[in-house]
Amino acid sequence: MTPIEVVQGDITRQDVDAIVAAANQSLMGGGGVDGAIHRAAGPRLAEAGAAMGPCRPGDAKATPAFDLDPPITHVIHTVGPVWRGGQHDEAEVLASCYRRCLEVADELGVRTLAIPAISTGVYGFPAEKAARIAVTAVRSSPTAVERVRLIAFDRETHDLLAAALAE
Ligand code: APR
8 A cells, every 4th residue: 555644835845756736627727736836837837738638527637847846747637526515426536536646647657646635725625525535545546656645735634634544
């Protein structure tokens, strides 16, 4: 089972091979963590995203990392579910995001991967439920990735992810 760590910080500053962007279907950038990654990677990321898009919710597609600092070499863009009350397969789509990011990481030969709290911002997914889905999905996905770093941007998210990891 892949070792998982929880880190509070900025995903654009992580010393990992690839980082995950919680994107929208266009893959051309937006706000939140998507916006932070596009700002750090530069305008070529949106061009590459446009060429790879659209991306369906639950799927993931990779681009180069362009101006992001090494060792980051790839951005894996995934589109999380918009929370609509929990009766529209949101949990399954979110789990699929984590599974597909690991599959794409394996295709790239990525060994260390940082993933933000997908869908828990603009898309409104309850953070505690999302934390449990994230940990369960990563734990249950066969992958060659040697270390997964779940990135929390704030203390509350960090504590929810740590609690899910401790379960
Ligand atoms: N590093 C790590 N995590 C971050 C960063 C950052 N620099 N900035 C924000 N986050 C966290 C947020 O605090 C939240 O916990 O990322 C998590 C996901 O929130 P959003 O970025 O709002 O992503 P999401 O809820 O999946 O909504 C995606 O928002 O930005 C648009 O284009 C994006 O349309 C898409 C939607």
